[in-house]
Amino acid sequence: MARYGLGIAILLLSFSSAVRAQCMPGGLAVVVNKANPVESLSMAQLRKLILGDVRAWQDRKNVTLVARDPSTKVFQCALSSIVRLSPGDYHRYVMNAEFRGDDPMAIQTVDSDATAARYISGSAGGLAVVEANSLSVIGGSVKVLRIDGKTVGQPGYPL
Amino acid sequence: MFLTRVCGSFLAVALFGLGSAIAQEPVPPQPATPSEVIAQLRDQLRAQDAQLKELQADVAQLKAAQQPHPAEAPVAAAAGSAGAPAEATVAAAAPPDALPPPAAPAEMDSGGHNMAIPGGPIIKFRGFFDFNFGGGSIANPLVFRIVDDGCGTCGNPLTPPHTTFQAGEFDLFLTSKLSQHLSFLAEVVLGPDATNVFGPDIERYTLTYKANRYFSLGAGRFHTSIGYYNTAYHHGNWFSTAEGRPIMYLFEDSGGILPVHMVGISATGTVPNTEKLGLHWVGEVGNGLSSNPFAAESVQNFYSDRNAKATNFAGYIRPEWVPGLQIGGSWYHDDLEPSQAQNPLPIPEVTQNIESAYVVYFNSDWEFLNEAVLLSNHVNGTSEPFRSPMAYIQVARKFGIYKPYFRYQYVRDNVNDPVNLLKGTYYGPSAGLRIDFTEYAAFKLQFNHLYQSSQLAGNGLNAQVAFTF
Numbered sequence: 268m269a270r271y272g273l274g275i276a277i278l279l280l281s282f283s284s285a286v287r288a289q290c291m292p293g294g295l296a297v298v299v300n301k302a303n304p305v306e307s308l309s310m311a312q313l314r315k316l317i318l319g320d321v322r323a324w325q326d327r328k329n330v331t332l333v334a335r336d337p338s339t340k341v342f343q344c345a346l347s348s349i350v351r352l353s354p355g356d357y358h359r360y361v362m363n364a365e366f367r368g369d370d371p372m373a374i375q376t377v378d379s380d381a382t383a384a385r386y387i388s389g390s391a392g393g394l395a396v397v398e399a400n401s402l403s404v405i406g407g408s409v410k411v412l413r414i415d416g417k418t419v420g421q422p423g424y425p426l
Numbered sequence: 427m428f429l430t431r432v433c434g435s436f437l438a439v440a441l442f443g444l445g446s447a448i449a450q451e452p453v454p455p456q457p458a459t460p461s462e463v464i465a466q467l468r469d470q471l472r473a474q475d476a477q478l479k480e481l482q483a484d485v486a487q488l489k490a491a492q493q494p495h496p497a498e499a500p501v502a503a504a505a506g507s508a509g510a511p512a513e514a515t516v517a518a519a520a521p522p523d524a525l526p527p528p529a530a531p532a533e534m535d536s537g538g539h540n541m542a543i544p545g546g547p548i549i550k551f552r553g554f555f556d557f558n559f560g561g562g563s564i565a566n567p568l569v570f571r572i573v574d575d576g577c578g579t580c581g582n583p584l585t586p587p588h589t590t591f592q593a594g595e596f597d598l599f600l601t602s603k604l605s606q607h608l609s610f611l612a613e614v615v616l617g618p619d620a621t622n623v624f625g626p627d628i629e630r631y632t633l634t635y636k637a638n639r640y641f642s643l644g645a646g647r648f649h650t651s652i653g654y655y656n657t658a659y660h661h662g663n664w665f666s667t668a669e670g671r672p673i674m675y676l677f678e679d680s681g682g683i684l685p686v687h688m689v690g691i692s693a694t695g696t697v698p699n700t701e702k703l704g705l706h707w708v709g710e711v712g713n714g715l716s717s718n719p720f721a722a723e724s725v726q727n728f729y730s731d732r733n734a735k736a737t738n739f740a741g742y743i744r745p746e747w748v749p750g751l752q753i754g755g756s757w758y759h760d761d762l763e764p765s766q767a768q769n770p771l772p773i774p775e776v777t778q779n780i781e782s783a784y785v786v787y788f789n790s791d792w793e794f795l796n797e798a799v800l801l802s803n804h805v806n807g808t809s810e811p812f813r814s815p816m817a818y819i820q821v822a823r824k825f826g827i828y829k830p831y832f833r834y835q836y837v838r839d840n841v842n843d844p845v846n847l848l849k850g851t852y853y854g855p856s857a858g859l860r861i862d863f864t865e866y867a868a869f870k871l872q873f874n875h876l877y878q879s880s881q882l883a884g885n886g887l888n889a890q891v892a893f894t895f
Contacts, residue, residue, distance in 0.1 A: 311702075311746035320704075320744075322639070351749065351790045355865050362552070362894070363665050366599060367657060368611055368632060368644070371550070 290344035295426040296399045296419045298384065298409040300391050303328070307413035310349070310425055316394060317350050319364060319372040328392035331373040333383045335397075341380070345396035348426055384409045396426075547602045553895045554662035556594030558669075562874075562886035593618050594890070597629075597661045609634050615661050619679075627679075629661055629687070641695040647727065650688040651708040651740040652756050653782040653797045664892040667793060667822050667829060667860055669872040673837050673852055674799055674816035678715065678724045683801065683814070683839060683848050684780065685758065687725045688712035690735065704744030706754075711735050714760040717776075718767035719847045731767045736760035736778075748787075755783040762803075762845060773844050777804040777811075793822040793831070803843050812843035822860075829860040841879075851879040858888075867893035 297313065299305065304326055308316075315321040322330050335342040337354035346352050352360060365371050375393075377383045380401035387393035388408040395409075399419045402411060417424040540550050595617040602610045613630040628647065636642035649657050655675050659666045676682030690712020697705040713726035714736030742754025758780035764771035784797040796819050804811035815838055822831035836853040839846050858872030874886040 311749075314746075314749055347790065353790055355862065356790060358865065359665065363658075365601065366660060366662060366665065368634065368648075370603070370609065370636070371601070 290340075290348060293420060293424050293426070294399050295341065295345055295348065295396050296402055297394065297396055297412045297414060297426070298387060298402075298405070299394050299412060300387050301408070301410045302391060303410060305412065306410075307416060309415055313414065314350055317346075319361065319369065322370070322372075324392055329373065331375060331390050331393045333375050333377055333386050333390070333393050333395035335380070335383070336376060336378065341396065341398050345426075349396070380405060399426075547604050549600055549602045551598060551600045554595070554597040554599065554664055554893070555895070556663040556890050556892035558592040558594055558891075559590070559889040560592055560886060561589040562884065593624075594663060594892070595661050596624075599662065607636055609636070613661060632692075639696050640698055641693065643691065643693045645691045647687060647689045647725070648692055648710075650685050650712075650738055650758065651692070651694075651710060652684060652686075652738065652758055652780060653799055654742075654752065654754065654784040654786050654795065655797060656684075656686055662892075662894065663890065664866075664868060664894050667831050668820065668833055668856065668858060669870045669888045669890045672797075672818040672820075672833065672835050673848075674797075674818060674835065681848055683846050684799065685715045685725075685736065685760070688714070688736065688738070689725065689727055702746045704746060706742050706744070708738070708740040708756075710738040710740075712738075714762070714778075716767060717762040717764045717845075718769050718771055719845050720771075721767065721769065729768070732761065732763045734761045734763075740782075750788040752786050753784070755781070757781055764845065771844070773805065775806045776845055777806065778802070778845075779804075779811075791824050793820070793824075795820040801839075801846075803840075803845050805844065812840040812846070814839040814843065814846060827862045829862070830858070831860065832857050851877075853877050854883070866895070867891065 297308065303324060305324060312321070316330055317332065324330060334345075337343070337358070343354055346354060346357050350357065361372055361374070375386060377386055377395075380395075380397040381404055383395040383397055384405040385408070387395055397405065402419065411419060415423070415425050419426075539552065540548050595615045598614045600610075600612045600614070604610060610633050611630065612628065612632075615627045615629045616624050617627070618624045630647055630649065632644045632646035632648050634642055634644040649660060651657050653675070655672060659671070663669070671677075674682075674684065675686060677686055688710060690710060692708065692710045692712075694706065694708045697707060712735060713730045716724045716726055717731050736758065737760075738756060738758040740754060740756035742752055744752050758778075760778040762776040762778055764773040764776065779802045780799060781802075782797065782799040785794075786796065787794040796817075798815070798817040801814040801816070802811040803814075816836065818833060818835035820831060820833040822829050833856040834854070835856070836851075837848070838851045838853075839848050841849045843849070854874065854876040856872055856874045858870055861869045863869055868891070870888070870890045870892065872888045872890075874888070875883060876886075877883045
């Protein structure tokens with residue numbers, strides 16, 4: 268009986284890890300509008316922005332999260348590395364926050380990192396987590412933030 | 427680019443239509459001289475130019491409408507170090523114009539359905555429902571309330587066994603943004619009870635003015651900030667991991683003894699300069715529960731049987747260094763006057779105090795809920811209050827779509843307390859499995875074993891499908 272229980276537990280654990288996206292360290296970048304005065308964020312600050320605990324930048328512009336489709340790897344990796352939630356749990360968290368009485372979060376879904384960059388370049392409070400290797404395509408249309416004082420590719424960069 | 431295409435198509439169609447319209451106009455008499463022809467063509471060009479400018483203005487308005495609207499009062503907090511080196515921006519490897527065309531971004535937020543009335547605010551609504559199957563005496567105390575038969579110290583009678591399909595709560599949740607700072611929410615629930623009759627309840631309605639993240643003020647009927655569970659989970663069963671609420675947080679009309687709902691005003695916010703600690707505060711003033719616990723409706727929605735109001739103060743922290751951790755507590759105070767109730771009871775004034783403390787932790791895999799509440803009812807003129815401690819722990823671990831959970835709860839209501847409906851001691855484990863078989867629907871299977879003072883222990887098995895729509 269105990270052997271069966273152990274087998275089921277191993278099966279569940281392996282299933283649990285199988286459904287998670289394989290995220291490469293250093294594979295994500297956080298981008299904002301070039302006019303945004305913020306140059307660097309801590310992981311805690313980034314977490315609060317993604318969870319909607321903070322809804323405005325220091326220049327009083329409202330934060331708009333620009334997100335890829337929940338089925339994409341970049342979206343799943345961003346959530347798991349920043350707020351440690353799956354897309355489904357994050358969606359439920361956002362809904363539950365509204366259910367508790369919070370204002371709805373401003374989240375725009377886009378179909379590519381390039382679209383995210385284009386959107387952010389026209390949105391003063393926009394913030395997106397994109398794939399680091401797409402920065403070469405995005406070009407100078409957005410500003411890439413340092414996270415915990417580290418730039419993309421620097422040792423110790425947390426995303 | 428999508429917008430440009432749409433606008434371009436719109437312009438083309440409009441110009442084509444304009445051209446067709448012009449072509450279908452009655453043919454004017456032929457001018458006699460070339461100068462008259464030139465003058466006529468010039469007039470037509472001027473008219474078309476004016477119409478083109480109008481269309482361009484319309485396009486500009488459409489583009490402006492596509493920009494995101496501010497969601498709330500802007501108060502800065504997420505500040506990084508401004509003035510960082512220029513290398514923070516990425517050198518342009520390709521000009522912005524070389525970027526692929528963007529698709530029209532779609533709003534994600536929390537989904538829901540919108541209903542816009544021309545010239546008025548937008549109502550956003552979402553629905554929740556659950557359908558259940560229960561067997562055993564402790565199958566679903568939310569529906570089959572644990573009741574006292576008035577025998578005083580003998581404890582409550584054993585709830586009769588029942589095996590039944592149960593309609594849960596049909597919950598309509600509505601929100602509306604009236605202005606940048608003002609919003610309204612309401613939760614309307616239709617649910618049956620042991621009489622099998624569906625009854626409507628406005629469980630929540632709150633008009634909230636949010637000045638900034640440090641202060642917001644709401645008025646209406648809301649869940650009292652006692653402990654964690656009561657404000658984290660409302661009537662949408664889909665949100666909660668387990669099948670039902672802990673006994674200590676049962677709703678008033680299900681036999682609960684805590685003032686779960688309050689009608690009054692509530693203020694809340696964060697404390698400035700405590701970002702790392704994440705310190706939040708809550709202050710509430712309201713009617714409190716009826717002084718007569720046997721009243722048909724214990725939540726005083728309209729009539730208050732006393733002038734003194736209940737007060738509740740709560741605080742909690744969400745420290746930055748442990749994401750997912752929340753620690754908090756609350757203190758509730760009320761003065762019940764049973765002799766002044768609409769159906770008076772021959773009991774002097776009762777001072778009611780409720781203290782709570784909790785520690786909860788969530789991450790992508792684990793869920794820990796630990797709460798304790800002490801309810802004290804002190805009848806004036808007596809030396810000692812009647813104290814009723816209650817607590818529960820809940821642990822859950824997620825494995826993909828599967829989430830097994832365990833809850834152990836303990837409620838000891840003083841049997842001599844004159845204003846507590848639920849009397850006796852209840853404790854025992856619940857174990858269950860939640861399966862999120864789709865993003866918006868979950869199946870829960872839960873087994874309950876409940877020890878009850880002066881009675882045999884009861885068992886119950888619940889199956890529930892809970893979803894949002």
